[in-house]
Amino acid sequence: MKKLINRSVAVAASFALAAGALVAAAPAQANTVTIKVMTPNYTPLMPAYYADLNKRFEAANPGIKVEHENLEWSDLVVKARTLVATKSYPDILNHNAFAEYAAEGLLHKASDLFTDKALSDFATAFRDNSKYNGVEYAVPDLASSRMFFINKALFYGAGNTKIPTTWAEVTAASKKIKAKYGSRVYPLGIPLGQEEAQAEFQIWAGGNGGRYFDEKTSKWVINSAANVQTLNQLKAWTKAGYTQPNPASTNRTDVFRLFAQGKVAMLNASNFFPSDLKTIYKSKVDYGVAPFPTAKAGTKAITLGVQDYYMAFKKTGNQDAVSKWLNFLFEPKNYAAFLKATGGFIPATKSASTEVDSTLLPYIEQLDNAIFYPGTLGSWGPVNAKIQTQIGGGITKDAKTVLDAIQKAAVAAGVK
Secondary structure (H helix, E strand, O other): OHHHHHHHHHHHHHHHHOHHHHHHHHHHHHOOEEEEEEEEOOOOOHHHHHHHHHHHHHHHOOOEEEEEEEEOHHHHHHHHHHHHHOOOOOOEEEEOOOHHHHHOOOEOOHHHOOOHHHHHOEOHHHHHOOEEOOEEOOEEEEEEOEEEEEEHHHHHHOOOOOOOOEHHHHHHHHHHHHHHHHHHOEEEOOOOOOOOHHHHHHHHHHOOOOOOEEOOOOEEOOOOHHHHHHHHHHHHHHHOOOEOOOHHHOOHHHHHHHHHOOOEEEEEEEOOHHHHHHHOOOOOOOEEEEOOOEOOOOOOOOEEEEEEEEEEEOOOOOHHHHHHHHHHHOOHHHHHHHHHHHOOOEEOEHHHHOOOOHHHHHHHHHHHHEEEOOOOOOOHHHHHHHHHHHHHHHHOOOHHHHHHHHHHHHHHHOOO
16 A cells, blocks of 8 residues: 555656656556466465465566466366467466477477576476476476375274285275175275366276376377276276265265265375365374275286476566566475475475475385376377366266277377
8 A cells, every 4th residue: 555655646746747757657567567377276275375475576576466366176277278279378377287288389498487407406207297399398396196095994994904905905895894884984985077087097097007198109098908997997896886976977076075074995095185184174084095006916006196387378578577486486485385385295396305294205105106197298188188078987888988989089189
């Protein structure tokens, strides 16, 4: 308010003095750059974090104004696609995919926004996963890996003695849980709703050797025999009554809530889930974690490595401003606060990784066995959208038919 009052006084004085003073005042507004930032709401702490960050950034950079939208993931996905389709690009976008935008020549190179020294602090594996055609067009903000969670009271209370390492053991444990608790507890949570169906399917398929894309042949393999077998197994567990009702329309947040309420005994979740149990769901469930079960004994357990990205769209005159904002975000103090607000993710920088909470170590160790989405492909975005919206249909329909349809769409999207 004080600034507004001072500006009004200055304008009044300029009218009284001379028209030349008014001309001299004009460039101050003309030189102001406004950048639009769009981010996902990882936790309820994010709005306050960004409000503080942007306030301090604008104070340190008086020529830059930040317009910030912090959206729920489902809203972000839809709005980002709409803005790109209408060429109303945000200046900075925090998203889980970038390559489709890089393929269209829409993004600044990371090297145009960060110094070599700053880029070298990002973990090498995450940097490699931020490249399109060998060039970095994004920077990682954080990462996660997956583990197999159990509700100890429900799991061991049903007579189980060890966390499953194979699908057969998942079936056996589920049978005991169902026999013990009946309809009060769902042995296995399987969310194949649109929010993150691609992750849920990939973690199960990965343990069966299934992938979405074959790097060696550079071909989509969504309808592979391993993936068909995986979808049929998920269907079999559903048919046996071992899962929550309607997996195809269940999102991960729905299953997380059921687990927090003591109604789901086993599920797939990321390293941020323990924090969510406390802060979001206010749950005191005693849980255990272990590597994810594989299709058969003797197969190496895998985890799904997921990273999100910050990217900057090329717009006339915005390079300096977006570079300053991104570098401000990754200043040690600000990035530490970012990680705290996001609630338990794996840091993207080497410097921050040395100070992580010890509870994250099992997830970091699993990154050696991580498989990733084909996120460096420009066509991954539209293919991912097909997987998210269609793969759950394989629970009630013929699995191969569903996967064949997604494969056809992927082949049509190409490899770019």
